[in-house]
Amino acid sequence: MKVRIGHLYPDYLNIYADRGNIAVFARRAAWRGHELEVEEMGMDTRVAPGAHDLYYVGGGQDREQALVARNMAAKAEGLKDAVVGGAAVLAVCGGYQLLGRFYRERSGVELPGVGLLPLHTVAGDRRMIGDVLLECELEPGRRRTLAGFENHAGRTILDSGAQPLGRVVSGFGNDGESGFEGCRVGRVVGTYLHGPLLPRNPWLADWLLAQALAHRTGETEAPELEPLGDALEAEAHAVSASRARARGGRYS
Numbered sequence: 524m525k526v527r528i529g530h531l532y533p534d535y536l537n538i539y540a541d542r543g544n545i546a547v548f549a550r551r552a553a554w555r556g557h558e559l560e561v562e563e564m565g566m567d568t569r570v571a572p573g574a575h576d577l578y579y580v581g582g583g584q585d586r587e588q589a590l591v592a593r594n595m596a597a598k599a600e601g602l603k604d605a606v607v608g609g610a611a612v613l614a615v616c617g618g619y620q621l622l623g624r625f626y627r628e629r630s631g632v633e634l635p636g637v638g639l640l641p642l643h644t645v646a647g648d649r650r651m652i653g654d655v656l657l658e659c660e661l662e663p664g665r666r667r668t669l670a671g672f673e674n675h676a677g678r679t680i681l682d683s684g685a686q687p688l689g690r691v692v693s694g695f696g697n698d699g700e701s702g703f704e705g706c707r708v709g710r711v712v713g714t715y716l717h718g719p720l721l722p723r724n725p726w727l728a729d730w731l732l733a734q735a736l737a738h739r740t741g742e743t744e745a746p747e748l749e750p751l752g753d754a755l756e757a758e759a760h761a762v763s764a765s766r767a768r769a770r771g772g773r774y775s
């Protein structure tokens with residue numbers, strides 16, 4: 524099957540090798556006999572609901588976020604319709620912040636967000652930097668860990684009742700206070716975790732790919748993907764997780 528990815532603002536929002544997440548989707552899809560078709564979506568590209576199975580957006584400095592924010596907010600209706608239609612989304616750090624209602628920079632300038640995730644972000648004085656370890660339960664009863672790297676000034680506040688992506692085992696997470704990281708609404712996942720994220724967390728890559736395949740086939744239930752060896756990925760995860768534990772940070 525051909526899995527269609529819409530990569531939002533790859534020329535602006537791509538730091539800490541975030542682009543590497545696309546390579547992981549491509550390899551893991553190919554190892555199951557699927558093909559990945561990636562459309563780079565910039566300022567002039569319109570979102571056509573149904574045209575993509577998964578949208579991806581990476582992180583970026585305040586400067587790059589300010590350059591794309593209004594253009595991305597103008598794509599809000601298309602993105603919301605696409606998600607209502609069952610498309611999946613992975614958003615990392617600066618991209619994650621812009622999926623909320625707004626990102627307020629340290630200067631007080633407020634960048635408009637897409638409003639796809641029930642949250643807002645306010646930049647603080649001190650950056651939250653280092654390795655992170657989370658405990659997640661995207662599927663009820665199936666607890667897994669996510670390991671990655673964070674570097675952000677933004678403090679993200681989830682609306683009450685909103686579902687975080689995971690509980691912080693070690694690191695700062697959304698705001699260095701709540702003990703939670705990221706946000707998840709159905710097939711939409713937002714996180715502060717760079718790295719890139721997916722090479723050391725293949726289960727999340729497969730979970731998102733399965734959501735994208737379900738959208739492609741019109742299924743409500745995501746298919747179970749054939750497991751892969753993942754020995755190298757497991758090692759990368761273990762190294763990242765042990766660095767996070769060693770580093771400690773607010774919640775070690």
Ligand code: GLN
Pocket residue numbers: 538581582583584585588615616617618646674675676677678
């Ligand atoms: N500029 C945003 C912040 O500092 C996001 C940073 C990032 O994407 N790493 O919070």
